[in-house]
Amino acid sequence: MQADxxxxxxxxxxxxxxxxxxxxxxxVLTLAGGDKRYGELAERIDGISQKMLTQTLxxxxxxxxxxxxxxxxxxxxxxxxxxxxxxxxxxxxAGLEAWATTHLTEVEAARARYDARG
Amino acid sequence: MQADxxxxxxxxxxxxxxxxxxxxxxxVLTLAGGDKRYGELAERIDGISQKMLTQTLxxxxxxxxxxxxxxxxxxxxxxxxxxxxxxxxxxxxAGLEAWATTHLTEVEAARARYDARG
DNA sequence: CTCGATGCTTCCCGTTGGAGAGTAGGCACC
DNA sequence: GGTGCCTACTCTCCAACGGGAAGCATCGAG
Numbered sequence: 600m601q602a603d604x605x606x607x608x609x610x611x612x613x614x615x616x617x618x619x620x621x622x623x624x625x626x627v628l629t630l631a632g633g634d635k636r637y638g639e640l641a642e643r644i645d646g647i648s649q650k651m652l653t654q655t656l657x658x659x660x661x662x663x664x665x666x667x668x669x670x671x672x673x674x675x676x677x678x679x680x681x682x683x684x685x686x687x688x689x690x691x692x693a694g695l696e697a698w699a700t701t702h703l704t705e706v707e708a709a710r711a712r713y714d715a716r717g
Numbered sequence: 718m719q720a721d722x723x724x725x726x727x728x729x730x731x732x733x734x735x736x737x738x739x740x741x742x743x744x745v746l747t748l749a750g751g752d753k754r755y756g757e758l759a760e761r762i763d764g765i766s767q768k769m770l771t772q773t774l775x776x777x778x779x780x781x782x783x784x785x786x787x788x789x790x791x792x793x794x795x796x797x798x799x800x801x802x803x804x805x806x807x808x809x810x811a812g813l814e815a816w817a818t819t820h821l822t823e824v825e826a827a828r829a830r831y832d833a834r835g
Numbered sequence: 836c837t838c839g840a841t842g843c844t845t846c847c848c849g850t851t852g853g854a855g856a857g858t859a860g861g862c863a864c865c
Numbered sequence: 866g867g868t869g870c871c872t873a874c875t876c877t878c879c880a881a882c883g884g885g886a887a888g889c890a891t892c893g894a895g
Contacts, residue, residue, distance in 0.1 A: 602818035605743065607764030614817040614824050619737045625723065637842055646725030648884050653843060663827025673892045674840040684823055691812050698809055699732040700720035705802055706732050709781025755873055766853050771874060791861045792871035 617662055622647055622655040624692050627681065630665060631689055634680040664688065735780055740765055740773040742810050745799065748783060749807055752798040782806065 602611040617623055625644045629635060635643075641652055656679060659665040664685035670676040681689070720729040735741055743762045747753060753761075759770055774797060777783040782803035788794040799807070 602821050604814055604817055605747075605761055605763055610825055611814075611817045611821045612764075614821055615742065615813060616739050617824075618813060618817065619739050619742050621734045621737050624733065624737050629723075638840095641842095643723055645723055646730075646884095649843070650845090650885090651883065654883090661828055661831040662824045663830075664824075669842095675842055675891075677842065684820065684827070687820070688816060691809070691816055694809050694812065695733060695736060696722055696729075698806060699722055699729045699736065702802065702805070703720050703729045703732055706735075706780045706782075707728055709802070710779055712781075713779040759873095764853095766855095767874070768854095768876095769852065772852090787873095790872095793860085793873055795873065 614662070617658060618688060618691075620655070620658075622651055623659060624695060626652075626655050626659060627664065627685060627688055627692050628696055630679060630681045630685070631693070634678045637677050637679070640679065659685070732780070735776060736806060736809070738773070738776075740769055741777060742813060744770075744773055744777060745782065745803060745806055745810050746814055748797060748799045748803070749811070752796045755795050755797070758797065777803070 603609050604611045604615045606612065622644070625647070626640060629640055629643050637652070637656075640656075641647065641649065644652070647655075656665065656667065660667050663682055666680050666682055668678045668680070670678070721727050722729045722733045724730065740762070743765070744758060747758055747761050755770070755774075758774075759765065759767065762770070765773075774783065774785065778785050781800055784798050784800055786796045786798070788796070
């Protein structure tokens with residue numbers, strides 16, 4: 600069986616959904632700078648809800664992209680870090696970020712043009 | 718003002734959401750092979766609803782990534798194609814697809830491990 | 836003995852997305 | 866002339882998803 604993201608039942612579609620997820624991209628980018636705590640991630644990624652941060656981290660952990668380390672202290676401390684697999688995604692998501700920032704003005708210009716015509 | 722996708726109000730966040738969208742990625746990949754009609758896209762991208770296909774195409778058109786050409790014939794014919802801007806995304810989304818397919822087995826293994834521990 | 840810190844979890848509700856039926860408009864066949 | 870048929874949507878209904886806020890568990894500090 601060949602991997603084919605265009606087939607909705609292929610596992611690669613699910614993988615693509617995960618790595619293309621809006622929050623996953625930002626979490627991975629944030630962890631690029633080294634281990635981060637839950638609160639640090641929440642602070643850096645503006646607009647993410649606690650529920651979605653937890654959910655995204657669980658998904659990334661399940662897929663082997665990040666590790667979750669609990670320190671038995673009070674108050675609790677949980678560190679998240681990229682795995683080797685997660686680090687192999689870094690170039691790609693950094694590329695997405697770079698594209699978004701460098702082509703921002705072109706996209707906004709296109710948008711203005713489109714909206715002007717209606 | 719510097720573009721920062723981590724800020725929820727920055728335009729680059731919206732651009733990142735668009736190019737990281739599950740359906741946008743698949744539409745762009747499909748259009749990589751040349752112009753496609755609405756029905757061809759719907760057929761190729763397994764599992765997409767008509768509503769989301771229309772919505773995704775409109776979004777991509779608005780952002781200047783694809784063009785929409787209506788041929789005044791009966792039955793109607795509408796062709797979609799990538800713009801230069803859209804083509805500049807190709808390497809990136811092809812990279813995502815490649816990552817998904819090549820690391821599929823690793824991700825599935827990680828998932829099985831995670832689920833086994835629970 | 837209450838407060839605060841931290842990392843969640845739960846509840847409520849508005850928004851989003853999927854499924855499927857309906858629409859427009861002219862040609863083609865009976 | 867009526868009945869389909871074709872394509873690219875558009876509309877309607879409903880389930881699922883995501884945001885916001887509040888609750889929970891733990892233990893030391895004050």
